[in-house]
Amino acid sequence: MPRSPLDRGRLGAGDRAALARAISIVENDEPGARELLRSLFPATGRGYRIGVTGPPGAGKSTITNRLAQYFRGRDQTVGIIAVDPTSPFSGGALLGDRVRMADVETDPGVFIRSMASRGSLGGLSRKAVEAADVLDAAGKDIILMETVGVGQSELDIAGAADTTVVVLVPESGDSIQAMKAGLMEIADFFVMNKSDRAGAEQAMTAIQMILHFRAGAAWNPTVVSSVASTGEGIPAIAGLIDAHRAHLESTGGLARRRRAMLERRVGELIDESLRGGFWTPERRAMMEGRMDAVMEHRASPYEVAEDLIVHFQSR
Amino acid sequence: MPRSPLDRGRLGAGDRAALARAISIVENDEPGARELLRSLFPATGRGYRIGVTGPPGAGKSTITNRLAQYFRGRDQTVGIIAVDPTSPFSGGALLGDRVRMADVETDPGVFIRSMASRGSLGGLSRKAVEAADVLDAAGKDIILMETVGVGQSELDIAGAADTTVVVLVPESGDSIQAMKAGLMEIADFFVMNKSDRAGAEQAMTAIQMILHFRAGAAWNPTVVSSVASTGEGIPAIAGLIDAHRAHLESTGGLARRRRAMLERRVGELIDESLRGGFWTPERRAMMEGRMDAVMEHRASPYEVAEDLIVHFQSR
Numbered sequence: 001m002p003r004s005p006l007d008r009g010r011l012g013a014g015d016r017a018a019l020a021r022a023i024s025i026v027e028n029d030e031p032g033a034r035e036l037l038r039s040l041f042p043a044t045g046r047g048y049r050i051g052v053t054g055p056p057g058a059g060k061s062t063i064t065n066r067l068a069q070y071f072r073g074r075d076q077t078v079g080i081i082a083v084d085p086t087s088p089f090s091g092g093a094l095l096g097d098r099v100r101m102a103d104v105e106t107d108p109g110v111f112i113r114s115m116a117s118r119g120s121l122g123g124l125s126r127k128a129v130e131a132a133d134v135l136d137a138a139g140k141d142i143i144l145m146e147t148v149g150v151g152q153s154e155l156d157i158a159g160a161a162d163t164t165v166v167v168l169v170p171e172s173g174d175s176i177q178a179m180k181a182g183l184m185e186i187a188d189f190f191v192m193n194k195s196d197r198a199g200a201e202q203a204m205t206a207i208q209m210i211l212h213f214r215a216g217a218a219w220n221p222t223v224v225s226s227v228a229s230t231g232e233g234i235p236a237i238a239g240l241i242d243a244h245r246a247h248l249e250s251t252g253g254l255a256r257r258r259r260a261m262l263e264r265r266v267g268e269l270i271d272e273s274l275r276g277g278f279w280t281p282e283r284r285a286m287m288e289g290r291m292d293a294v295m296e297h298r299a300s301p302y303e304v305a306e307d308l309i310v311h312f313q314s315r
Numbered sequence: 316m317p318r319s320p321l322d323r324g325r326l327g328a329g330d331r332a333a334l335a336r337a338i339s340i341v342e343n344d345e346p347g348a349r350e351l352l353r354s355l356f357p358a359t360g361r362g363y364r365i366g367v368t369g370p371p372g373a374g375k376s377t378i379t380n381r382l383a384q385y386f387r388g389r390d391q392t393v394g395i396i397a398v399d400p401t402s403p404f405s406g407g408a409l410l411g412d413r414v415r416m417a418d419v420e421t422d423p424g425v426f427i428r429s430m431a432s433r434g435s436l437g438g439l440s441r442k443a444v445e446a447a448d449v450l451d452a453a454g455k456d457i458i459l460m461e462t463v464g465v466g467q468s469e470l471d472i473a474g475a476a477d478t479t480v481v482v483l484v485p486e487s488g489d490s491i492q493a494m495k496a497g498l499m500e501i502a503d504f505f506v507m508n509k510s511d512r513a514g515a516e517q518a519m520t521a522i523q524m525i526l527h528f529r530a531g532a533a534w535n536p537t538v539v540s541s542v543a544s545t546g547e548g549i550p551a552i553a554g555l556i557d558a559h560r561a562h563l564e565s566t567g568g569l570a571r572r573r574r575a576m577l578e579r580r581v582g583e584l585i586d587e588s589l590r591g592g593f594w595t596p597e598r599r600a601m602m603e604g605r606m607d608a609v610m611e612h613r614a615s616p617y618e619v620a621e622d623l624i625v626h627f628q629s630r
Contacts (some may be wrong), residue, residue: 032616041615048432056370169371170484255610262616266602269620274589278627287581294577295570300356301351301577304586313592 011040011138016111019138023113026130037130038074040137042118045078045258047136050241051161053183054147058167059193063237064146070108071142079135080112083128083147111135125156126268129261132160139159147272159186160255160261165237167191168207170200181293184210189240191233195225219247283308326355326453331426334453338428341445352445355452360395360449360573365556366476367461373482374508378545378552379461383425385456385553395448398462398472406465414585425527426450440471441583443574444601447475474501476575477569478559480552483522485515499525502536503554506548510540557622598623 010018022040025033052064061082068078115128132143149158158164166187189210192204207223224240225234248254286308293299325333328621337355342349367379375619376397383393394520447458462472473479481502505526507519522538541548563569608614 018413038615038617041329041617045612072400105434128613169527194346209560259606263602265608265616266609266623268621269616270593271586271590273620273624274627277624278585278589285455289579291574294581295574297357297360300353301584302356305588306580308585309588312589 002165002296007313011134016108019111019134020113022134023131026134027115027127029291033130037133040133045136047132047140048163048245049136049143049145049161051158051164051186052144052167053148053155053158053164053186054191054193055169056148058169059228060146060148060167063167063191063193063226063234064144066228066234067144067238067241068142070234072107072109076141076310078110078146079132079138079141080110080129080142080146081131081135082112082114083124083145084089101129109123110114111138111140117272126265128157129160129265139265155183155186160264162248163188163241164242165189165191167193169194170197172202188219188244189221190223191200191237192225193221193228193233195233196227200225218241218251218253219244278308278312283311286311287308319491326449331402331423334426334449335428337449337453338446341449342430342442344442347466348445352448355448358452359385359448360451362447362455362458362612363462363478363560364447364451364458364476365483366473366479367459368463368470368473368479368501369482369506369508370484371380371463373484375461375463375482378480378482378506378508378541378549379459381543381546381549382459382553382556385549387422387424388558391424391456392454393425393454393459394447394539395425395461396443396450397429397458398429398460399441409562425452426455440475444475444580445473457467468502470498477501477563477572478556480504480506480556482508483518484509485512485518503534503559504536505538506552507538507540508543508548510548511542515540532569593627595622598626601626 011022022036024030025036040116050067052067054059054060064080064082068080071078088276093206107278113131115131128145128147130190132145135143145157145161164186166189170192190207192200192207193206204223204225211221211223222240224233224236226237228234245254248257287304288308290304292297294301294304325552326337337351339345365382367375367382369375373450379395379397383395385529386393413483430439443460443462443469447460450458460472460476473481479501480496482502483505485507491577505522507515507522508540509612519540523614526536526538537555539548539551541552543549560569605619605622607615609616
């Protein structure tokens with residue numbers, strides 16, 4: 001791969017510096033990012049991607065860490081992408097790698113990367129998936145993708161996994177809030193974390209009742225309890241991941257999921273390309289020249305958009 | 316307006332059936348939606364838009380309702396757009412209009428609409444803003460836009476308001492979670508709701524300390540406490556909204572915000588139009604014909620996207 005900005009051999013050999021550099025190139029959209037991803041693509045598809053999502057404070061990071069340790073105990077290598085929408089104060093992921101690393105930093109078989117959103121215009125989910133591709137090409141057996149599970153971009157990231165785990169806590173209303181947030185749609189199973197807290201059993205029952213209405217599909221989501229801070233429930237979570245993976249592999253569901261994901265990816269790349277081709281300096285100036293009229297309601301955004309499209313089509 | 320599918324006169328006169336119908340046309344992208352919005356656009360810009368956002372369970376709906384009552388007490392008319400990501404079980408907003416309406420349903424000066432996301436492909440924020448346009452054109456003085464405040468689409472909706480209020484609760488970790496979720500960036504001020512709960516004062520202090528680091532701008536966000544269930548703090552929230560509005564109006568900030576919003580709108584309309592022009596049945600078939608090769612990693616999504624773009628450009 002002489003034209004790749006990185007030595008793919010080093011990446012494949014698990015070189016941490018090469019891996020960190022490759023993810024930075026992708027995250028920052030540096031020159032060569034596209035060529036890098038293209039050169040890595042043939043080496044992807046072997047790693048298994050697990051999305052860990054749920055409301056803020058549910059314990060997603062702890063569960064992700066514990067799962068990483070568990071998979072390491074089976075001698076699987078692990079990559080983690082933690083998506084942390086950014087604060088304006090830190091300019092990066094707030095808690096970030098430092099807190100997270102405490103448990104696993106000494107393990108060369110785990111690679112962790114926090115990604116920040118920096119108010120990105122929808123590019124977040126693409127970059128997170130591309131970073132997962134880098135980890136996959138670097139030979140990680142398991143790729144954990146952790147995101148806060150409320151909001152479309154975040155659900156898109158979790159939905160781009162092979163198995164998606166939704167983490168909840170027993171606080172009243174949490175299960176109904178989960179439904180409101182669209183988490184039910186993407187969950188392959190649920191974890192009721194902090195299950196030593198009051199109300200855990202009722203919350204489990206509530207979710208089971210809701211899931212009961214959905215039963216009858218090839219795979220019926222279930223709910224398992226955990227106390228991630230002590231490690232309780234982690235083997236059960238890993239067991240459900242394994243079971244779901246086996247189900248997908250035996251039914252052809254894995255191929256169908258991945259195909260749909262790759263089709264979405266093509267669509268996103270085309271969106272970007274179209275946008276890049278459209279917004280020449282000339283057309284940007286044309287739009288800005290019309291904005292006074294729009295502000296005074298003499299022209300509508302609809303007219304301005306249509307006029308620009310006509311200009312684009314007649315180029 | 317003979318070509319508009321709705322009688323704009325009836326809409327302007329506050330006809331509830333006409334208003335409900337117009338929002339449905341927009342929400343469902345029915346034929347004529349674009350023409351309707353275009354015909355209404357000259358009548359927009361008078362209503363003041365307030366975003367109410369925050370984590371699930373913070374009490375956003377209660378605050379929104381109470382604010383609506385408060386503004387009604389000043390004889391202002393009110394429209395509410397509540398964005399509720401959909402559950403697959405209900406097929407619509409889960410709690411929806413019924414629960415919410417209890418307080419205000421008898422008031423003809425308040426119009427409430429719950430919008431569901433139905434797993435939309437990023438169209439949610441556009442439709443919510445368009446629904447606000449309809450309310451604006453119908454003469455509502457105040458338009459409240461309520462969304463769960465975690466996730467990019469949801470932040471986009473809140474960010475499309477003139478004043479954005481972020482609602483938090485005293486639960487430990489909430490303030491740092493708010494920063495992680497990007498809420499700090501869009502907040503014009505904070506409400507610490509359920510401030511009768513334990514930990515409220517510490518949480519207020521934590522936010523104030525964080526805000527202190529940001530002080531020095533033309534408008535410095537602050538934090539106010541409330542117990543929305545009893546109405547405590549609602550006048551203070553309304554007072555801060557008024558103060559922020561006066562600030563924006565006196566500094567030209569309102570025009571700048573609205574201009575940026577309208578530019579984003581033009582960009583979204585162009586995205587949609589480009590996408591619509593690109594995905595002909597022929598090109599969709601071309602993509603599908605390549606997906607086997609992608610699944611076998613003989614071709615990458617990058618190559619497929621580029622080939623389709625070349626085909627588009629050579630049309």
